[in-house]
Amino acid sequence: MIPSVLPTYSRAPMNFVKGEGIWLIEADGRRFLDLGSGIAVNVLGHANPELTAALTKQAETLWHVSNLYNISQQQELADRLTEATFADTVFFTNSGTEAMELAVKMARKYWYDKGEDRSEIVAFGGAFHGRSSAAIAASGAEKMVKGFGPLLPGFTQVPFGDHDATRAAITGKTAAVIIEPVQGEGGIIPIPDQCLKGLRDLCDETGALLIFDEVQCGVGRTGRLFAHEWSGVTPDIMMVAKGIGGGFPLGAVLATENAASGMTLGTHGSTYGGNPLACAVGNAVMKIVADDAFLAEVNRKAGAFRQRLEGLVAAHPDVFEAVRGQGLMLGLKCKAPNAEVVKAGYSNELIVVPAADNVVRLLPPLNISDEEIAEAVRRLDAAAAAVEAG
Numbered sequence: 001m002i003p004s005v006l007p008t009y010s011r012a013p014m015n016f017v018k019g020e021g022i023w024l025i026e027a028d029g030r031r032f033l034d035l036g037s038g039i040a041v042n043v044l045g046h047a048n049p050e051l052t053a054a055l056t057k058q059a060e061t062l063w064h065v066s067n068l069y070n071i072s073q074q075q076e077l078a079d080r081l082t083e084a085t086f087a088d089t090v091f092f093t094n095s096g097t098e099a100m101e102l103a104v105k106m107a108r109k110y111w112y113d114k115g116e117d118r119s120e121i122v123a124f125g126g127a128f129h130g131r132s133s134a135a136i137a138a139s140g141a142e143k144m145v146k147g148f149g150p151l152l153p154g155f156t157q158v159p160f161g162d163h164d165a166t167r168a169a170i171t172g173k174t175a176a177v178i179i180e181p182v183q184g185e186g187g188i189i190p191i192p193d194q195c196l197k198g199l200r201d202l203c204d205e206t207g208a209l210l211i212f213d214e215v216q217c218g219v220g221r222t223g224r225l226f227a228h229e230w231s232g233v234t235p236d237i238m239m240v241a242k243g244i245g246g247g248f249p250l251g252a253v254l255a256t257e258n259a260a261s262g263m264t265l266g267t268h269g270s271t272y273g274g275n276p277l278a279c280a281v282g283n284a285v286m287k288i289v290a291d292d293a294f295l296a297e298v299n300r301k302a303g304a305f306r307q308r309l310e311g312l313v314a315a316h317p318d319v320f321e322a323v324r325g326q327g328l329m330l331g332l333k334c335k336a337p338n339a340e341v342v343k344a345g346y347s348n349e350l351i352v353v354p355a356a357d358n359v360v361r362l363l364p365p366l367n368i369s370d371e372e373i374a375e376a377v378r379r380l381d382a383a384a385a386a387v388e389a390g
Contacts, residue, residue, distance in 0.1 A: 012346060019046020022365050022372050024351065032346075033376055035362045036353040040184065040216045040329070043243040043289060045365035051246050051284050058280035066271060073279035080286045084225055086234035087254035091263070092274030096215035096241030097130030099251040102268055103237050104134045106255060107176035107209045108154075109262030122169045122177045122208075125160040126186035126356060129178065129213055129239075138178060160189075163198065170202060176209040176237070177202075181227035184216035187357030188324050188331025193231040200233040209236040209259055215251070219243030220289040220366050222327035223299040230326070246285040250278040289366065298366050301373060302327045308377040309362075316384040330362040331355060332380075336387050344383035350376070 014032070018025040022045055024032045037043065044051060058073065065071065078090040093099045104121060111118035123129070123138040130136075133152045136144040140157040154175075158165045160183075170177060177199060183189040203210040212235040217227040221243060224230055228238075236259035241251030251273075272278075288294060306323055309330065313320040319341065321333040334341055338354045345352045345360075353361040364376065 014346070021045040021047075022368055030349055032349045032351050033372065033379055034351045035364050035376055036351045037363045037365055038247060039242070039353055040221060040363040041242045041245070042247045043219055043221070043285065043366045044246050045367060046247070048246065050288065051248075051281055054280045054284035055248065055277060058277050062276050064272070064275050064277070067269065067274065071274060071276055071279065073276045073283060074274040077274075077279045077282045077286065080283065080290070081240075081252065081254060084286070084290050085238070085254055086256065087238065088257040089255055089260050091253045091255075091268065091270075092279065093241070093251035093253065093270055094249045094272050094278075095130075095251045096213075096239060097132045097135055097251075098270065098273070099215065099239040099241055099253050100130045100135045100138070100213070101132055102253045103178070103211050103213075103239050104138075104176075105268060106237055106253065106260060106263055107211065109267060110209060110259060111175050113262040118173055118175045118208075119154050120156060120171075120173045120175060121154060122156050122158060122166070122174055124158050124179055126183055126189070127157075127160075127178075127180060127213075128183070128185035129180075130215075160186075161195075163195075166199070167202060170206050170208055172206075174206065174208040176211050178211040178213060180213045180215075180217060181231070182217035182222060182326060182329055184329070184361070185355055187333075187355045187359040188329060188361055189357075190222075190227075190324075190326045196228065196231040196233050203236075211235055211237045211239070213239045215239050215241045217326075217329055219285070220295055220298055220327075221329045221363070223295060223302055224327075225290055225295065227326070227329075243289070244282050244285060245278055246281055248278050248281040250282050294366075298327055301368060301370065302330075304370065305362075305364075305368075305373045305377075306330065308373065309380075312377055312380055312384065315381065316388065319384045319387050324359070325362075328362075328364055328366055328368070331359040332362065334358045334360060340387050341383060344386040345379070347386060348379045348382045350379040350383060352380075 015027045016024045137152040137155040238254045309323045319336045324331045
């Protein structure tokens with residue numbers, strides 16, 4: 001008999017009932033140190049007092065009115081995002097997957113309005129852009145698309161890191177190129193700055209729009225507000241979600257005025273997107289995370305964490321191979337099966353998240369303390385020892 005919750009997840013045997021900062025408390029009272037942050041969502045930890053206060057205040061005032069009317073919290077958040085980024089305009093969604101759908105629509109509508117037959121989207125091997133029809137078509141990976149055909153047409157995949165293949169794939173039919181500045185699900189793989197610069201140059205040369213998927217790597221995760229800032233280049237369209245809501249469902253598509261020019265009255269909509277509750281929390285997140293001093297602390301703590309992780313790799317050469325990533329978006333490339341490391345973490349009351357390429361993701365809250373970093377590494381060390389012991 002099928003369970004009442006559709007069984008599409010392989011769930012770990014834990015039931016968390018409370019969260020406090022970096023800690024998750026199980027129903028049986030055990031306290032788990034959370035290096036997953038709900039897969040890079042809880043950028044300020046669980047039950048953050050400032051986010052809780054913002055949500056509570058808004059909940060006591062107004063929950064929902066729909067986008068048929070002006071929403072002041074949405075306008076405030078859009079202004080914050082446009083002032084802090086390349087973008088001129090923002091559309092709010094409920095998730096990264098919804099942001100992906102709009103980014104594709106926006107790119108294709110841009111060329112349609114210009115009277116040009118350019119609808120193809122170029123994506124990269126190992127990418128993850130969500131699980132909607134457009135997102136899995138962009139990925140092209142068998143595990144994503146098997147059984148869900150016919151796929152949405154117009155997507156081309158290029159092997160990751162193959163510059164010649166990328167240049168060949170971008171043609172006069174290409175509407176846009178989409179890439180994660182740091183691949184998350186693909187195994188915590190930062191795209192080198194020179195590659196992002198080269199891609200920007202190639203898009204400028206061919207006219208294709210450049211879309212950055214910063215759903216996982218954005219909102220302070222790499223030590224800048226958005227990961228692409230390290231490269232000095234900007235996209236035409238950017239997808240944001242996860243961290244922007246700090247745990248409350250919120251996403252956004254940011255765009256230049258030019259790239260968004262096709263999205264006129266009635267071309268897109270969302271019942272819940274940009275609702276007062278979500279935007280109140282998003283504003284509270286931005287007030288904290290967009291601060292230069294806060295981001296400087298993220299970089300300092302990231303350096304300290306990475307140094308300790310390098311020592312961990314050296315101490316367990318049969319379990320770990322290398323540290324990769326940027327800021328507090330880190331990965332441990334494993335020699336032992338990453339599933340064993342994740343399971344050993346559970347036994348040591350530690351939460352880490354698996355990724356492709358046999359990687360374990362470490363995505364702590366951005367306000368993790370030095371003491372919590374030390375404790376996290378201690379528990380990772382114990383988990384590694386358990387893997388070695390078999």
